[in-house]
Amino acid sequence: MRQFHHRLTIQTRGKGLYECTAEIVAWLSSFSVTDGLLTVFLQHTSASLLIQENADPDVTYDLEQFFKRLVLEDRRLYRHTIEGPDDMPAHIRAALTQTQLSIPVSAGRPRLGTWQGIYVWEHRDRPHSRSLALHFLGD
Numbered sequence: 001m002r003q004f005h006h007r008l009t010i011q012t013r014g015k016g017l018y019e020c021t022a023e024i025v026a027w028l029s030s031f032s033v034t035d036g037l038l039t040v041f042l043q044h045t046s047a048s049l050l051i052q053e054n055a056d057p058d059v060t061y062d063l064e065q066f067f068k069r070l071v072l073e074d075r076r077l078y079r080h081t082i083e084g085p086d087d088m089p090a091h092i093r094a095a096l097t098q099t100q101l102s103i104p105v106s107a108g109r110p111r112l113g114t115w116q117g118i119y120v121w122e123h124r125d126r127p128h129s130r131s132l133a134l135h136f137l138g139d
Helices: 021-029 057-070 087-096
Strands: 002-011 016-019 036-042 047-053 100-106 116-122 129-138
Touching (some): 021 116, 021 129, 036 047, 047 057, 047 087, 116 129
Antiparallel strands (some): 036 100, 036 129
16 A cells, blocks of 8 residues: 655636646656545635536536525625635635545546546635645555
């Protein structure tokens, strides 16, 4: 059993879903692994991780639109507003989604479905550098 660790930085341009599947696959390919478990952990509280369809951009658009309606950006609704009107809604969106993924790896590749991709979901308006802690455990 072997372990590998890596830090991956994803640059965002503001709200939206940023696919990082290729970067993660490239990291796994950089050493010869076969089978195991990949953990992807986002080290932030105002963004999240998501496995979602990567074939039709309407899916990510619709997700964004749904969350805009679900979590309103209205300063009157929150006490935590010092970092701007998008900050507390970003924390709520992150709490409703996830910051960690566990993905099986087989034959050196994540076992994602045909149309699945790994995304960082930026919930803030401004660009950010988001850090992902990658951990592989296996053979």
